[in-house]
Amino acid sequence: MTTVGFNQQVCKVCGTKSAQVEMGMRSLWKPYELDGRPSDSYRSSLYMMMQRCISCGYCSQDISRAVESAAVSIASERYKKQLADRSWPDTATAFMCASFIAEDAGDFSAAGTWAKLATWICEDDRTHGDHALIARHRAIAMYLSAREKHQHFAKGEVAELLLLIDMMRRCGNFDELAKLAAAAQELSSDETERALIQFQLDLVEDGDFGRHTIAEAMESID
Numbered sequence: 001m002t003t004v005g006f007n008q009q010v011c012k013v014c015g016t017k018s019a020q021v022e023m024g025m026r027s028l029w030k031p032y033e034l035d036g037r038p039s040d041s042y043r044s045s046l047y048m049m050m051q052r053c054i055s056c057g058y059c060s061q062d063i064s065r066a067v068e069s070a071a072v073s074i075a076s077e078r079y080k081k082q083l084a085d086r087s088w089p090d091t092a093t094a095f096m097c098a099s100f101i102a103e104d105a106g107d108f109s110a111a112g113t114w115a116k117l118a119t120w121i122c123e124d125d126r127t128h129g130d131h132a133l134i135a136r137h138r139a140i141a142m143y144l145s146a147r148e149k150h151q152h153f154a155k156g157e158v159a160e161l162l163l164l165i166d167m168m169r170r171c172g173n174f175d176e177l178a179k180l181a182a183a184a185q186e187l188s189s190d191e192t193e194r195a196l197i198q199f200q201l202d203l204v205e206d207g208d209f210g211r212h213t214i215a216e217a218m219e220s221i222d
């Protein structure tokens with residue numbers, strides 16, 4: 001169960017004290033869709049994951065802690081631009097800002113995951129399709145960098161490839177997807193994984209850019 005409360009937090013970057021939402025216990029998400037997105041019943045906790053300093057705009061799960069380079073990230077043009085851009089949903093902006101901070105600190109795995117969460121927030125509101133695409137492209141780029149640096153973002157290499165494959169399909173990046181699918185097929189000897197790869201390739205064949213659940217993919221095995 002997740003409990004939510006307010007707590008006075010001192011921003012690690014600028015020292016300003018403010019009331020911030022604090023989740024007592026993180027919900028244990030179960031991935032529901034092929035990109036790991038949880039079902040609707042867990043979605044609300046996404047909106048309470050981020051704290052934002054009211055003074056300097058530092059965005060983090062816990063603003064009382066910060067990586068050393070956070071102050072430099074917050075002062076950067078892209079961070080200030082994102083924070084000032086009111087066309088994005090606030091929560092998505094907080095995730096994008098956290099993604100910038102993680103990238104600047106060399107944590108590409110976290111940078112990818114924060115951008116992926118920004119994508120989900122944008123997709124909760126159909127009017128933010130363009131923003132969802134920007135965030136998803138960023139998540140893919142960060143995860144590809146993570147792979148180069150041997151940083152992990154899913155359980156096992158095939159799981160990482162499957163995540164990237166789904167995100168690329170959602171962006172219509174079918175050429176790159178085909179290369180990753182071939183690599184995943186080469187690596188995997190697991191029947192479920194192989195079925196998930198084939199399910200993705202079938203969706204590509206149908207020109208399907210949409211959201212699909214893991215349950216749907218599993219049904220296709222039967």
Ligand SMILES: [Zn+2]
Binds near residue numbers: 012013016057
């Ligand atoms: Zn601050």
